[in-house]
Amino acid sequence: MLSVTRPQMQREPLDLAASQPSGGALDRRFRSAAAKTLEARDHLFFEGDDKSHAYLVEKGSLCLYKTLPDGRRQIFGFAHAGDFIALDCSDSHSHNARALNLTRLRCLPAHVLKEVGRSDPEAGLQLYTTLSEHLMAARDLLSTVGQRSAAERLAGLLLALARRSERNGFDPWKIQLPMTRLDIADFLSLTIETVSRTFTKFRQDGLIDLTHSTLVTIRNRKALESLAAGERD
Amino acid sequence: MLSVTRPQMQREPLDLAASQPSGGALDRRFRSAAAKTLEARDHLFFEGDDKSHAYLVEKGSLCLYKTLPDGRRQIFGFAHAGDFIALDCSDSHSHNARALNLTRLRCLPAHVLKEVGRSDPEAGLQLYTTLSEHLMAARDLLSTVGQRSAAERLAGLLLALARRSERNGFDPWKIQLPMTRLDIADFLSLTIETVSRTFTKFRQDGLIDLTHSTLVTIRNRKALESLAAGERD
DNA sequence: CGAGTCGTTGATTCTTTTCAAAGCCCGTGG
DNA sequence: CCACGGGCTTTGAAAAGAATCAACGACTCG
Numbered sequence: 167m168l169s170v171t172r173p174q175m176q177r178e179p180l181d182l183a184a185s186q187p188s189g190g191a192l193d194r195r196f197r198s199a200a201a202k203t204l205e206a207r208d209h210l211f212f213e214g215d216d217k218s219h220a221y222l223v224e225k226g227s228l229c230l231y232k233t234l235p236d237g238r239r240q241i242f243g244f245a246h247a248g249d250f251i252a253l254d255c256s257d258s259h260s261h262n263a264r265a266l267n268l269t270r271l272r273c274l275p276a277h278v279l280k281e282v283g284r285s286d287p288e289a290g291l292q293l294y295t296t297l298s299e300h301l302m303a304a305r306d307l308l309s310t311v312g313q314r315s316a317a318e319r320l321a322g323l324l325l326a327l328a329r330r331s332e333r334n335g336f337d338p339w340k341i342q343l344p345m346t347r348l349d350i351a352d353f354l355s356l357t358i359e360t361v362s363r364t365f366t367k368f369r370q371d372g373l374i375d376l377t378h379s380t381l382v383t384i385r386n387r388k389a390l391e392s393l394a395a396g397e398r399d
Numbered sequence: 400m401l402s403v404t405r406p407q408m409q410r411e412p413l414d415l416a417a418s419q420p421s422g423g424a425l426d427r428r429f430r431s432a433a434a435k436t437l438e439a440r441d442h443l444f445f446e447g448d449d450k451s452h453a454y455l456v457e458k459g460s461l462c463l464y465k466t467l468p469d470g471r472r473q474i475f476g477f478a479h480a481g482d483f484i485a486l487d488c489s490d491s492h493s494h495n496a497r498a499l500n501l502t503r504l505r506c507l508p509a510h511v512l513k514e515v516g517r518s519d520p521e522a523g524l525q526l527y528t529t530l531s532e533h534l535m536a537a538r539d540l541l542s543t544v545g546q547r548s549a550a551e552r553l554a555g556l557l558l559a560l561a562r563r564s565e566r567n568g569f570d571p572w573k574i575q576l577p578m579t580r581l582d583i584a585d586f587l588s589l590t591i592e593t594v595s596r597t598f599t600k601f602r603q604d605g606l607i608d609l610t611h612s613t614l615v616t617i618r619n620r621k622a623l624e625s626l627a628a629g630e631r632d
Numbered sequence: 633c634g635a636g637t638c639g640t641t642g643a644t645t646c647t648t649t650t651c652a653a654a655g656c657c658c659g660t661g662g
Numbered sequence: 663c664c665a666c667g668g669g670c671t672t673t674g675a676a677a678a679g680a681a682t683c684a685a686c687g688a689c690t691c692g
Contacts, residue, residue, distance in 0.1 A: 232542045234629040240542035254531035255524075261538065283527060287517045291488075294516060297530050298487035304537035305494065309465045309473035312544045312588030316648070347671065355545030357649060362672055379657090379671060396467040549680070580639060593680055595640055612639060612688090633692105640687075650677070655670105662665080 180310060180326040180394075191288035192250070192296070195279075196222035196272040204228075204265040210251070215259045219273040221251040226269025227344050231352065232261045241353040242304060244345065246330075250296055255280070266344060311355045314396055319354040320364045321393035324374070328384060341382040413543060413559040413627075424521035425483070425529070428512075429455035429505040437461075437498040443484070448492045452506040454484040459502025460577050464585065465494045474586040475537060477578065479563070483529055488513070499578055544588045547629055552587040553597045554626035557607070561617060574615040 201224070204210060210221065210228060223245050230251065231241040242261070245251050251263055251271075274282075283290045310319055324341060332338035343350075347358045354361070365382075368374045373390055375383040384390065434457070437443060443454065443461060456478050463484065464474040475494070478484050484496055484504075507515075516523045543552055557574060565571035576583075580591045587594070598615075601607045606623055608616040617623065 232538065234542070234546055236629060236631040238546040238629065238631075240545045242538050242541055254534055255528045256531060256535070260535050280524075284520045284523065290517065290523060291513075294527070294530070295488045297527070297534065298489060301487055301530065301534045301537060302489070302493050304534060304541060305465065305475050308475055308537060308541045308544060309467070311541060312473045313467055313471040358671075359650080359673085360648060363648095366672075396469060396471065398467075398469040398471075590681055591639075592641085592682080596680095599640075635690100635692085637690080638688085640685105642685085643683085645682070646679105647681085648677105648679085651675090653672105653674085655672070657670080658668095660666085660668105662663105 180306060180322045190292040191286060192282070192292040193222065195282050195286075195289060196250075196274050199272045199274045199278075202271045202273050204269045204271070206265055206267045208265045208269075210263040210265065210271070211259045212262050213259055217252060217257055217259050217276050219275055220253050220279045221263075221274070222272040223247050223249050223251065224270045224272060227266045228263050228269060229266055229345065229349055229353075230261055230263050239352045240355065241349060242307060243300075244349075244353075246344075253279070253293060253297055253300070266349070307353075316354075316356055316360050316364050317367065318393050318396055319356065320350075320361065320368070321373075321390045323350065323354060324382060324384070325387075325390055325394050327382075328387075339384045339387075341384070343380045343382060347379070413539060413555045423525040424519060425515070425525040426455065428515050428519075428522060429483075429507050432505045432507045432511075435504045435506050437502045437504070439498055439500045439502075441498050441502075443496040443498065443504070444492045445495050446492055450485060450490055450492050450509050452508055453486050453512045454496075454507070455505045456480050456482050456484065457503045457505060460499045461496050461502060462499055462578065462582055462586075463494055463496050472585045473588065474582060475540060476533075477582075477586075479577075486512070486526060486530055486533070499582070540586075549587070549589055549593050549597050550600065551626050551629055552589065553583075553594065553601070554606075554623045556583065556587060557615060557617065558620075558623055558627050560615075561620075572617045572620075574617070576613040576615060580612075 199222075202221075204226070211217075213232060225247055227247075228245045228251065229241050230243045230245060231239050233239045244266070245263075252259060254260065279293075283293050310322055314322070327341045327343070328338045331341055345353075347361050350356075351358045351361045356364075365374075365376060365379075368390075369376050371386075371389075373384075373386045375385055377383060432455075435454075437459070444450075446465060458480055460477055460479045461484065462474050463476045463478060464472050466472045477499070478496075485492060487493065512526075516526050543555055547555070560574045560576070561571045564574055578586075580594050583589075584591045584594045589597075598607070598609060601623075602609050604622075606617075606619045608618055610616060
């Protein structure tokens with residue numbers, strides 16, 4: 167391994183949605199755009215589709231993913247209220263977007279987005295910052311998936327969800343999972359069995375309670391944090 | 400697994416450097432900026448450092464990586480001549496950058512970059528496209544690392560290097576590896592032993608020749624491509 | 633020539649996946 | 663109200679793939 171003699175600052179890993187306090191100049195453009203509603207499991211778009219619009223999530227949540235020809239799936243993020251989707255600059259979508267539950271979005275035509283980026287410096291800046299955050303999120307997930315064990319990955323996800331919970335004014339100790347085991351597995355690059363077993367292990371070790379398969383109560387945050395930090399016990 | 404009934408278009412996986420034909424408006428800004436030279440193994444910057452500049456590589460190559468507290472390392476890209484580094488919009492560097500060999504760069508002060516993005520629409524657009532490409536590269540690598548086997552990952556890397564070779568006017572069948580086994584391992588999230596064994600296996604199976612550990616000749620491109628595509632034999 | 637770095641190979645271990653089966657939850661309909 | 667069915671989750675046993683530990687070989691630079 168490479169030895170680096172400099173101190174390292176770790177960003178919060180797995181910050182699912184790098185959503186800033188909404189209300190930027192870009193937000194305003196979206197809020198006046200056409201609305202759209204999706205049922206659970208509906209796709210907003212598929213990989214390869216022409217990119218007609220960029221989107222702002224107003225309510226609900228979606229998962230963003232890619233698949234290999236044989237069906238293996240990699241989720242690289244979940245988008246929640248306040249998050250932007252498909253901000254990148256390409257003519258066709260580079261991934262799929264599917265609603266996890268009832269979802270409402272605002273749809274800004276792609277050419278308008280490009281025009282806004284050019285003509286409105288403030289919106290352009292927010293576009294730039296948001297894209298940067300998406301990039302950092304992707305790289306963080308990459309190093310999580312590439313370097314961490316199953317337990318470390320799941321601990322990181324639970325803490326990220328807890329932080330999100332807290333940010334939204336909910337109890338940071340009780341996490342209502344918005345996604346299934348399969349979604350978690352495909353996000354963390356594990357199988358559902360491994361995810362399930364890791365949940366069970368966390369419960370047995372007293373790190374969490376599992377009232378229900380979708381309701382996690384954190385019992386030992388310290389332990390989860392030290393796992394997620396990746397210090398290799 | 401999720402069943403999607405739509406056709407899927409795969410982007411080229413592992414396009415290491417999404418470098419456009421240089422000569423954009425952004426390039427011009429950099430070319431007139433201060434130059435800097437790094438020896439092999441020198442760091443350009445570390446994670447957490449204040450971001451003073453963004454960079455354009457003029458000659459040589461660097462690797463961009465993150466490390467966990469215990470030293471595990473994830474390389475998420477290599478930057479070669481014509482590539483931009485640290486274009487993202489944050490006050491401190493989110494990763495490390497280290498020269499693989501003798502490297503020359505142009506350094507544009509961060510505040511100038513921001514100003515250029517705001518005031519020069521054409522440069523702003525190139526900034527936007529380049530950042531988008533970096534984002535797609537990160538997501539591609541994520542799904543490679545998350546979903547593919549060791550052989551599939553290495554095949555993908557070799558083909559990406561071959562394409563780069565070709566793009567630069569070199570023989571697309573002979574690849575001069577610019578990085579060590581450790582770099583490859585940390586890029587593909589494998590160990591050096593697994594990388595080495597996979598090279599050996601490719602050689603034994605007649606997919607490549609290994610004149611030297613850093614000189615790969617492609618003998619069966621079809622087979623490599625079908626591996627890299629990820630169709631699961 | 634010798635030290636050191638990098639790469640290869642072998643034997644073994646470990647984590648995670650795969651395959652298989654059973655349990656649970658929840659909505660539907662009798 | 664309870665039985666039935668289907669999807670999701672859990673659990674177990676076996677297998678596979680990659681990591682780890684260890685040793686050796688090749689090449690480079692003093």
